[in-house]
Amino acid sequence: MNKITNASIGSSIKKIGLKQEFSSMLILFVMFTITAILQDNFFQPNSVVRNINAFAPLILLAMGQAVVIISGGLDLSAGAALSLLTCVLTYVMRQDEPITGVYAIVIAFAVAVLIGVINGIGIGYLRIPPVILTFATSYIWLGAALFIRPTPGGESVKWFKIFYDTKSAEGVPAFVKAIGSVFQPALVLVLVGCLIWYVISKTKIGRYIYAVGSSNDSAYATGINTAKVQMMACIINSVFIFLAALFFVGQNQSGDARMGDPMTLRAIAAVVVGGIALTGGRGSVYLAIVGALILSFVNKIIFFADIPNAYQTLVSGLIIIVAIAGSVAYSYINKKAVGRESK
């Protein structure tokens, strides 16, 4: 009797250990611990706030990317779209006219949806391979961003700071400031993102995204409008990019046509490290948060290792390729192990 329970406990522990979620959680925990040890003031409010601000944009982009990847696509234009949105926001806004901030948000949101629709039409309706299609569109976004903002700069209304640091924002009602001093804006943006995905995942579209991602043809055969679903995934991704753009403009008060370029690869890497299969159809969008946090903590650890500035691109590139290769190899070994177990 005792033996049996022991055995079953043993096997269920093994099963937990074999889950991708568990492994990425474990890595996150290790990275978290190392960072907490290395950074003396890790748990002080100030540095917590600073860390959340540093991590939030990647989390948002990774979640958006995760939705597209689960639907069976890949978005190489995310970084360029982010740059374009910051340019649009700062192009519309005038520093002295607070109302222009509202126009800017509305227009930028419309542009974000348009970006999603164009990518979605290409991937879904025209059935062009997502990788090459978004590669092409990324240059359209880049060109458009360079048109309206050839050099970094631009202006922003003062109250836009609420998306970065509510306390220092001007011309904002007192109650907003009060809320902002309790809830970190970056955290709120991430929570808004989570809420958006939570709502969508409860609807038909949420289920269809998984169905289309795991087998486009089967989903089509069961009567799902696969093109529409893929387009919805692209639009959801755009909304996440839009949230990240709000944060960046709040932080820098300016737009830059090139600032998003390195973010694309990091977001894809975060999704893979989080344990979402690049083949689509599997994994939870929330795992992208785990992946983004892992990459961010690794970056922090490197920062503490006192590596000269010149080495940063090299090291982050190496980490991304090792991380992607590692997690793909891990899931491959896992699949084999699970296969053996079931035999």
Next chain:
Amino acid sequence: MDTMKNLNDMSIAQKGSLSVMIDKNKKTIVAFLLIIFLFILGEIVVSNFFSVGQVLLTIKLSSFIALFALCQMIVIAAGGGGLDLSVGFTATLTAILTAVLMDGKNENLLLAILVALAIGAVIGLANGALVSYVKLPPLVVTMAMASIIQGIINVYTAGKSITGKPAPILQTLAAQSTGIFPNILFVLIFMAVIVMIILNKTRWGLKLFGVGTNETNAYLSGVDVKTVRMVAFIISGAVAGLIGLLLIGNMGTAFKDMGSSYVMPSIAAVVVGGVSLAGGEGNYFRVILGSIFLQTLTNLLVALGWGDAGKWLGFGIVLFVLLIAYVSDRRKR
């Protein structure tokens, strides 16, 4: 593929030979017409656009795009969604590293060529191994590789200026002209002939197209699919390394992002040339036409004063439209 050929054979009997010829070379004709259209448009919008000098200059500048597109074409022909985003960065790296080695002397050229080949081949090997054996998506791998190479360049150039000059032979090859023809054109023709021979007349070329057309069939007929794909990446890397030498020969000095802006045009040139991105085919002549088209487009946009923004926007839109025309498979179901 086979059914296509059968259809073509049948149509020879049914249609006249002229229409068959048009049918077979449809994409070549489209690329040609696009180039002529741009030149005429340029002549109307900007004066003095369509002249012998302008055409030759365009061909010279497009040679570099065409050479990078050669790397791209071989990787794409191997199938599996292959693309190589690291080519431009590889070229920059070899240019910067060999500049010091050559130091403006011809006798150091052989060493520089060997170093360039070695660097390119190692980068290609890394790309190919990760794509074939670890089974990562080529685009993600080569994108990360590009960032690693850029990192190496940053480290190497940190805190000091890039020194060294190309060997005079390279300058003659890349920057100067014989009569009215730029010398780089002869390099390009030489490369084109070699590529055509390798792809169409050797066993390896057959294997490459076989792997690209149908992976499973190639595997079942005894072709080592993984190795063929890896070798495609190695060739791409090695050629990119050599292009680095030509780039520095053309510019006279090496600088940090001399090659990176060629990555996008190199892919676009393959698409404009009508080479299938799914793999299994490769017609370098059409790719060269694609490069000329893109360079003409750049010239036109620069002449209109639209600069960088116009160039990238134009390239993006052209690539998007041609993807719809050539790649979209919406009719299949």
